[in-house]
Amino acid sequence: MDLIVTATSQGFLWGIMALGIFMTYRILNLPDMTAEGAFPLGGAVAAQLILHGVSPVLATAISFVIGMLAGAITAWLITKGNVPDLLAGILTMTGLYSINLRILTRANLSLLGEERLTDFLSGLHLPSSFDTLFTGFMICTVLIFLLVSFFKTEIGQAVIATGDNERMARSMGISTSRMKAVGLMLSNGLVAMAGAMIAQDNGYADISMGIGTIVIGLAAVIIGEVVFGNLSFTHRLICVILGAIIYRLIILFVLLIGLEPNDLKLISAVILAFCLALPSLRKSMHLHFFDRKEQNER
Amino acid sequence: MSVNTILDIQGLSKTYQQKTLNEHQVLKELSFQVNKGDFITVIGGNGSGKSSLLNAIAGSSIPDKGKILLSGKDITRLKEEQRADQIGRVFQDPLMGTAPRMTVAENLAIAFRRGKKRRFRRGITANEKELYMDLLAKLGLGLERRLDSEMGLLSGGQRQAITLLMATMKKPAILLLDEHTAALDPKTAQTILSLTSQRIKEEKLTALMITHNMQDALTYGNRLLMLDSGKIVMDLSQEEKESLTAESLILLFQQHSLGFDLSS
Ligand SMILES: Nc1ncnc2c1ncn2[C@@H]1O[C@H](COP(=O)(O)OP(=O)(O)OP(=O)(O)O)[C@@H](O)[C@H]1O
Ligand SMILES: [Mg+2]
Numbered sequence: 001m002d003l004i005v006t007a008t009s010q011g012f013l014w015g016i017m018a019l020g021i022f023m024t025y026r027i028l029n030l031p032d033m034t035a036e037g038a039f040p041l042g043g044a045v046a047a048q049l050i051l052h053g054v055s056p057v058l059a060t061a062i063s064f065v066i067g068m069l070a071g072a073i074t075a076w077l078i079t080k081g082n083v084p085d086l087l088a089g090i091l092t093m094t095g096l097y098s099i100n101l102r103i104l105t106r107a108n109l110s111l112l113g114e115e116r117l118t119d120f121l122s123g124l125h126l127p128s129s130f131d132t133l134f135t136g137f138m139i140c141t142v143l144i145f146l147l148v149s150f151f152k153t154e155i156g157q158a159v160i161a162t163g164d165n166e167r168m169a170r171s172m173g174i175s176t177s178r179m180k181a182v183g184l185m186l187s188n189g190l191v192a193m194a195g196a197m198i199a200q201d202n203g204y205a206d207i208s209m210g211i212g213t214i215v216i217g218l219a220a221v222i223i224g225e226v227v228f229g230n231l232s233f234t235h236r237l238i239c240v241i242l243g244a245i246i247y248r249l250i251i252l253f254v255l256l257i258g259l260e261p262n263d264l265k266l267i268s269a270v271i272l273a274f275c276l277a278l279p280s281l282r283k284s285m286h287l288h289f290f291d292r293k294e295q296n297e298r
Numbered sequence: 299m300s301v302n303t304i305l306d307i308q309g310l311s312k313t314y315q316q317k318t319l320n321e322h323q324v325l326k327e328l329s330f331q332v333n334k335g336d337f338i339t340v341i342g343g344n345g346s347g348k349s350s351l352l353n354a355i356a357g358s359s360i361p362d363k364g365k366i367l368l369s370g371k372d373i374t375r376l377k378e379e380q381r382a383d384q385i386g387r388v389f390q391d392p393l394m395g396t397a398p399r400m401t402v403a404e405n406l407a408i409a410f411r412r413g414k415k416r417r418f419r420r421g422i423t424a425n426e427k428e429l430y431m432d433l434l435a436k437l438g439l440g441l442e443r444r445l446d447s448e449m450g451l452l453s454g455g456q457r458q459a460i461t462l463l464m465a466t467m468k469k470p471a472i473l474l475l476d477e478h479t480a481a482l483d484p485k486t487a488q489t490i491l492s493l494t495s496q497r498i499k500e501e502k503l504t505a506l507m508i509t510h511n512m513q514d515a516l517t518y519g520n521r522l523l524m525l526d527s528g529k530i531v532m533d534l535s536q537e538e539k540e541s542l543t544a545e546s547l548i549l550l551f552q553q554h555s556l557g558f559d560l561s562s
């Protein structure tokens with residue numbers, strides 16, 4: 001039971017990161033690698049700030065802003081430098097590795113005994129992990145509300161249009177470079193913020209904590225889509241969070257059946273590969289049945 | 299340039315893959331004027347430069363030489379999105395003009411703000427939705443009932459009708475149509491063509507329409523241009539057009555493309 005609560009609360013935190021991945025991979029249709037650097041960047045910035053006595057709330061907020069800057073660099077490379085999307089993200093990510101090391105000053109920075117974002121709930125004397133669960137739930141709810149409101153504005157709609165049909169967006173007078181910048185900044189801000197919160201939850205920030213960020217984020221996005229299907233925008237965001245929780249539960253399960261934490265990256269990759277291939281697998285297995293059904297629906 | 303001129307193209311040239319073996323001049327010192335209210339049909343063989351001309355006007359490619367004045371303003375080097383307030387466009391591919399994952403209403407709302415700066419305001423208001431219903435109803439295709447459907451669920455013809463509406467709902471200085479019925483079945487193509495002509499009349503639009511259908515080129519519009527290897531080789535007025543049949547136009551067309559074939 002405890003383990004499930006822990007896994008679920010981690011799901012909320014990783015879900016915030018997955019929302020960031022959703023912004024780039026799904027809304028902007030842009031494979032952004034920056035996230036792998038922005039995630040530890042957020043963790044490093046928050047850890048260092050907290051160790052210097054900054055309040056966890058402020059430290060987490062600053063991580064968000066610093067993450068946005070990382071997104072802005074990638075956006076600048078793509079729109080002004082005409083660097084291909086994938087390469088631009090890889091460049092920022094690689095550069096960030098050195099910057100993250102500078103911020104951390106060593107490979108691993110412990111936060112044991114420091115204040116945490118969840119401390120404001122300590123007065124309630126919740127059982128262990130429930131404070132993270134509540135904090136994660138509340139932050140996710142607020143974030144989804146804010147994101148849904150944002151994407152209903154003219155700018156939000158312009159970002160969606162840019163990802164959906166860039167040529168059409170430009171012919172409608174939308175500055176697609178600016179919208180890509182908005183999307184990339186928002187995405188990496190969320191990813192860095194998740195990095196800050198997960199560092200606090202783990203009790204340390206680590207230079208290698210970003211490895212696999214994109215695989216995990218995408219796995220959450222795609223698990224959400226596979227399990228819950230094609231939905232409205234608000235529901236898609238909620239499903240990203242649910243996808244992240246399911247992902248953490250799957251991880252919990254494989255650990256319980258005896259695999260080691262060191263195997264986790266491999267497991268993440270296998271889960272994502274499986275989810276990505278699932279639609280084609282399903283098709284090739286029930287080809288005729290599904291074809292007929294699709295035709296009837298037309 | 300008369301006061302009636304809305305689009306003035308002066309000595310437009312464009313060469314692709316300059317200074318390579320594949321160097322290819324697609325527009326050659328091309329000049330012409332368009333009067334306000336003109337509906338011009340444009341014909342010409344494959345590769346004669348029709349799309350290149352429209353791309354230069356719309357800003358999706360920047361010419362090497364020459365000038366484009368639209369409503370008296372030099373737009374030659376403006377970015378596509380910077381001149382979008384003046385230009386309505388329908389592409390050949392019905393998938394090109396709309397965003398598939400957005401709803402019909404959301405697509406129309408994007409078009410309703412064509413060329414306006416996007417702000418942190420509501421992306422679509424309740425009043426707008428009523429306006430869109432009315433506009434869609436006028437198309438007579440029952441699309442007003444699909445306002446909240448995702449665009450990707452509609453057929454090519456339905457999407458092209460909506461693209462046409464999107465290109466014209468905020469009146470453009472010029473409407474650019476690039477074989478916008480070529481990918482549709484003959485019946486749908488005729489529907490879209492008559493809707494096009496209806497919108498142009500209703501809104502008193504100025505339009506350039508590329509087509510490979512000689513009959514359509516004669517039936518619609520008040521002027522006809524024929525392009526061949528990047529130049530205008532024929533410019534017919536309304537009266538001249540009326541005296542022609544599709545057969546005689548094909549003959550003229552063949553004479554010109556034959557000349558091109560012999561020279562190359
Ligand atoms: N981006 C590009 N790079 C290189 N060559 C190009 C490019 N775009 C067009 N061309 C060439 O320019 C020439 C003119 O093309 P354009 O599309 O304007 O012809 P078109 O008259 O529209 O023909 P169609 O009737 O086939 O649509 C063609 O030979 C084409 O191969
Ligand atoms: Mg063409």
